[in-house]
Amino acid sequence: MCASYGLDPRFTDAELLAEADADVLDGLRQWAQQNAGETLRPTGKNLRNLNPVVVDADGQTTLEPAWxxxxxxxxxxxxxxxxxxxxxxxxxxxxxxxxxxxxxTGWFEMKKPERVWHEFGMGEGTLFGMAAVTQRGRTADGEWFTCYSIVMRPAPAHLADVHDRMPVLIPTAFAHEWLTAQGDRELIDEALLAAASLDDRVAVAARSDDKGTDRLF
Incomplete structure (x- = not known):
């Protein structure tokens, strides 16, 4: 499953949104620069490392910090x-x-039994979108957040020897539909077909510094 992922502020915008809003991209770069060197981890009971996600808000593509x-x-x-x-x-x-x-711009998995971290991506600096489902949730002090869970699918053959699952990557042409279409069985089926079109572009490499979850890349 997706253990960790990174967002490099030097990214390109070609693979995220068909008509990427400048404010969204600027917001992503600012967040990535501020958090360089930190790991994206599940937010613990005493931590609030909120991460940016792209959502549709009344027909407007918006960047939102999420848990x-x-x-x-x-x-x-x-x-x-x-x-x-x-x-x-x-x-x-x-x-x-x-x-x-x-x-x-990439995600990390540990290959077992070797316990070697590997990074997956679509090319150095290439920004892409991983599918997620969301729901609202509150902390013990009553503060509400958007919470997200990354959707995972079986990995294609050339990646499966490192890890048998991978995020559902959403191609640019399918991004608007993923964010706005009716949520039903047909949508996830179409998302999986769309994601498969990117399989050949996904590459994986072992981390020579063994710091796959210690910093963004």
Missing amino acids: WGFLVNGEPAKFPSINTRSERLQERPGSLKTRALVPA
């Missing part, structure tokens, strides 16, 4: 919630009611 993983009854969920299997969404499409794009 990685779900909050339930005022605290992080007891069940694993930073990732959601695409198969589960196909079986229970009700979870697709609200969605987001998670901007990234």
Whole structure:
């Protein structure tokens, strides 16, 4: 599953939105610059490392700080919630009611049993969007946040020997539909087909510094 991911402020904008809003891209760069050197981790009970996600707000593409993983009854969920299997969404499409794009320039997984971190991406500096489902959640002090879970699918053959799952990557041409279409079984099926069109572009490499989860890249 997606253990960690990074956002390099030197990114290009070609793979995120068909008509990327300048304010969205500027916001992403500012956030990435401010957080350089920090790991994107599930937000703990005493931490609030909110991460930027792209959402549709009344027809407007908007950047919003969000909590990685779900909050339930005022605290992080007891069940694993930073990732959601695409198969589960196909079986229970009700979870697709609200969605987001998670901007990234790569993600990290540990290959076992070697315990070597690897990074996955679509080329140095290439910005892309990972599919996510969202819901609202509150902390113990009553503050409400948008929470997100990255949608995961089986990895293609050339990546599966490192890790058997990967995020559902959303091509530029499908981004608007992912954010705005009715959340049903057809939507996740179409998202998986769209994501498969990017498989050949995804590359993976071992981390020589063994710091796959210690900093953004």
